[in-house]
Amino acid sequence: MLELVDLSKKFKQNDAVKNLNMFIEKGEIIGLLGPNGAGKSTAISMLSSLIEPTKGDVRFRNKSMIKHPAPLRNVIGVVPQEIALYEDLTAEENMQFFGKIYRLRGIQLKKKIDEVLEQIGLTDRRKDIVKTFSGGMKRRLNIGVAMLHDPEIIIMDEPTVGIDPQSRNYILETVKRLNKEKQMTVLYTSHYMEEVEFLCDRIYIMDKGNLIASGTKDEIKRILSAEKTISIQADRWNDEFIEELKQNPTVNRVTVGEKEITIIIPREVNMFAAIIKMAENADVELNSVDVQTPTLEDVFLHLTGRALRD
Amino acid sequence: MIGILQAKFKMFLRNPWTFMLFTGMSIGFALILGGSGLTTISVPVYSENEEMQQSFISEKLEESDAFTFNWMTEDELKDEIANGRAEIGVILLEHDYRFIVGVDSPNRSMLEQTVRGAYVEKFQQDNILAAANATTDAEKETVLENLQETMESPVFEMNRSSFRSADTFVYDDTFQRLFGFTLFFVIYTIAYNVLPILVEKKDGLWDRVILSPVKKWEMYVANLIYSFFEGYLQVLIIFLIFRYWVGVDFHGRFLETLLVLIPYVFSIVALSIFITALVKNAQAFNAIIPIISVSMAMIGGAYWPIEIVESEFLLALSKINPLTYGMEVLNGIAVYGYPLEELVFPISILLLMGVVLMGVGIHLMERRHV
Ligand SMILES: Nc1ncnc2c1ncn2[C@@H]1O[C@H](COP(=O)(O)OP(=O)(O)O)[C@@H](O)[C@H]1O
Ligand SMILES: [Mg+2]
Numbered sequence: 001m002l003e004l005v006d007l008s009k010k011f012k013q014n015d016a017v018k019n020l021n022m023f024i025e026k027g028e029i030i031g032l033l034g035p036n037g038a039g040k041s042t043a044i045s046m047l048s049s050l051i052e053p054t055k056g057d058v059r060f061r062n063k064s065m066i067k068h069p070a071p072l073r074n075v076i077g078v079v080p081q082e083i084a085l086y087e088d089l090t091a092e093e094n095m096q097f098f099g100k101i102y103r104l105r106g107i108q109l110k111k112k113i114d115e116v117l118e119q120i121g122l123t124d125r126r127k128d129i130v131k132t133f134s135g136g137m138k139r140r141l142n143i144g145v146a147m148l149h150d151p152e153i154i155i156m157d158e159p160t161v162g163i164d165p166q167s168r169n170y171i172l173e174t175v176k177r178l179n180k181e182k183q184m185t186v187l188y189t190s191h192y193m194e195e196v197e198f199l200c201d202r203i204y205i206m207d208k209g210n211l212i213a214s215g216t217k218d219e220i221k222r223i224l225s226a227e228k229t230i231s232i233q234a235d236r237w238n239d240e241f242i243e244e245l246k247q248n249p250t251v252n253r254v255t256v257g258e259k260e261i262t263i264i265i266p267r268e269v270n271m272f273a274a275i276i277k278m279a280e281n282a283d284v285e286l287n288s289v290d291v292q293t294p295t296l297e298d299v300f301l302h303l304t305g306r307a308l309r310d
Numbered sequence: 311m312i313g314i315l316q317a318k319f320k321m322f323l324r325n326p327w328t329f330m331l332f333t334g335m336s337i338g339f340a341l342i343l344g345g346s347g348l349t350t351i352s353v354p355v356y357s358e359n360e361e362m363q364q365s366f367i368s369e370k371l372e373e374s375d376a377f378t379f380n381w382m383t384e385d386e387l388k389d390e391i392a393n394g395r396a397e398i399g400v401i402l403l404e405h406d407y408r409f410i411v412g413v414d415s416p417n418r419s420m421l422e423q424t425v426r427g428a429y430v431e432k433f434q435q436d437n438i439l440a441a442a443n444a445t446t447d448a449e450k451e452t453v454l455e456n457l458q459e460t461m462e463s464p465v466f467e468m469n470r471s472s473f474r475s476a477d478t479f480v481y482d483d484t485f486q487r488l489f490g491f492t493l494f495f496v497i498y499t500i501a502y503n504v505l506p507i508l509v510e511k512k513d514g515l516w517d518r519v520i521l522s523p524v525k526k527w528e529m530y531v532a533n534l535i536y537s538f539f540e541g542y543l544q545v546l547i548i549f550l551i552f553r554y555w556v557g558v559d560f561h562g563r564f565l566e567t568l569l570v571l572i573p574y575v576f577s578i579v580a581l582s583i584f585i586t587a588l589v590k591n592a593q594a595f596n597a598i599i600p601i602i603s604v605s606m607a608m609i610g611g612a613y614w615p616i617e618i619v620e621s622e623f624l625l626a627l628s629k630i631n632p633l634t635y636g637m638e639v640l641n642g643i644a645v646y647g648y649p650l651e652e653l654v655f656p657i658s659i660l661l662l663m664g665v666v667l668m669g670v671g672i673h674l675m676e677r678r679h680v
């Protein structure tokens with residue numbers, strides 16, 4: 001239905017997005033995962049025709065949308081990364097404003113507002129001024145006003161940044177429900193891999209403007225199929241132990257945290273006994289040693305050598 | 311577009327405090343600092359010669375805008391001064407005058423000019439009558455009538471750029487303060503109404519509108535109309551209060567005064583857009599606005615008359631300052647009483663500045679924030 005072909009954007013010398021290829025089918029929830037500065041927002045802006053790509057194409061129903069984006073604009077709802085609302089107006093007044101710019105009027109507008117307020121759980125706060133809302137409520141309204149014109153595709157740019165876990169769950173559940181009940185197609189951007197893992201059918205992972213992996217959750221995790229992650233926990237480390245791990249030829253990667261060291265080793269190797277021995281030699285008192293099933297975080301770590309979150 | 315304006319007005323009604331603050335400050339400063347100018351200064355006057363009260367001199371003194379002359383006896387006059395009810399008294403002689411000074415103040419030299427002016431004119435008239443050999447009353451009448459007619463259709467005319475009969479610069483406090491503070495404070499009101507364009511664009515609010523069937527230019531137009539409206543509403547309220555409550559008479563040109571405020575407000579809206587396009591963020595804007603408005607007020611004649619400014623450099627700067635032209639048109643109408651046609655030049659400059667700054671401003675904004 002919607003396709004990005006070699007989409008690229010250069011800001012002066014900075015390649016914000018490089019040759020991004022992506023497709024979205026009707027009814028899917030697609031995740032776009034990447035750390036800050038990966039180029040997610042830039043990609044979304046090009047997709048929704050807000051900025052012009054330096055190179056590449058956005059195709060909707062097999063037509064290029066670069067020069068004539070109207071057909072696409074009519075069917076998308078965009079939830080920007082910032083709270084894009086009139087904070088001095090009430091929730092309802094904001095909805096009236098954003099409904100009116102989509103030519104909704106009178107009874108039709110009123111009904112739609114009631115419906116969306118119900119969906120985002122703000123019905124009893126409709127008369128309150130947005131400025132007085134909590135971060136989570138603002139986020140919900142930010143999503144709500146993008147749904148008034150019944151978009152076929154909703155594009156969300158990090159809709160859960162900076163809010164409490166409860167609001168976050170509420171939003172995730174709402175997105176899932178909209179997708180199930182109304183067959184709404186969703187493009188969900190985030191730097192939280194748990195969210196993307198929970199919501200999405202297919203995932204694209206970006207880093208520094210590049211697409212570094214894509215596919216279903218299982219497909220992506222299979223990237224790590226040749227390896228496994230072991231988590232070693234202790235109250236304190238010493239250099240001798242860390243050095244020993246790093247020197248070990250079977251260990252592919254060592255990441256040192258305050259109370260946790262993760263190492264990546266080939267799947268077939270069993271290092272359990274060896275690790276215990278190393279710890280004894282170096283006088284490190286271990287709390288536990290676990291083999292972990294890989295997460296998207298591990299995939300990102302594997303591909304880039306850095307953690308997803310800074 | 312109507313929807314955008316509706317939203318803006320709703321926000322204004324919900325939160326009119328900034329607007330009211332700046333309106334109140336304009337009125338307050340103009341009233342407090344310009345207080346003395348609102349009433350004329352009363353001057354006791356006495357003459358031994360009873361006829362002086364109906365003389366040419368007395369008539370001339372009555373014409374003064376700044377002073378009201380009250381006739382009284384010599385004792386009463388001395389009493390007024392002694393009790394401090396008046397600063398200065400005047401005793402009129404036939405060819406000369408005396409001042410009785412209680413408190414020496416800047417008003418004294420102005421009073422002296424007024425009184426001397428009257429005597430000089432009287433002296434000139436007497437000389438003309440003598441030259442025309444007029445002795446009887448009827449003859450004098452004819453000569454004076456002829457003189458009057460000739461004066462009204464002169465062979466050539468000299469225009470004086472300063473106000474009132476005396477050939478000196480007169481500082482009209484009321485108008486100076488009223489115009490100065492109004493034009494100064496309205497810059498803030500307008501600027502703080504243009505700033506949201508920057509904030510709303512950054513937050514993506516404009517992007518939402520752009521994706522809808524509403525066009526981007528409608529968003530610009532609605533925002534600019536709204537800023538203009540709020541700025542104009544402020545000056546309108548201030549001037550109405552001064553006209554009908556304080557009772558300042560705009561020399562019968564009140565409507566024209568309101569009219570010539572339009573190009574000024576327009577140019578300030580444009581200037582605000584221009585500044586908004588140049589700054590990085592709202593903090594920078596908030597830091598720069600007071601600097602710009604205060605400098606504009608200082609070199610544009612809002613705090614003190616532009617006539618006081620002597621530096622060539624500052625005078626050159628004042629030529630690119632909309633406030634200078636704003637003061638010029640307002641003073642032109644209400645103080646000097648020029649007809650509108652004579653103010654076409656400053657009005658055109660204001661409109662031109664408005665169009666250019668707005669065009670460049672919007673262009674820059676579009677290029678930078680994309
Ligand atoms: N308008 C812009 N001008 C210049 N550089 C930009 C602009 N927008 C984004 N960038 C740069 O492009 C890169 C990607 O940014 P962005 O798309 O916002 O990443 P993300 O949304 O994944 O955090 C960053 O390095 C950012 O600094
Ligand atoms: Mg982003």
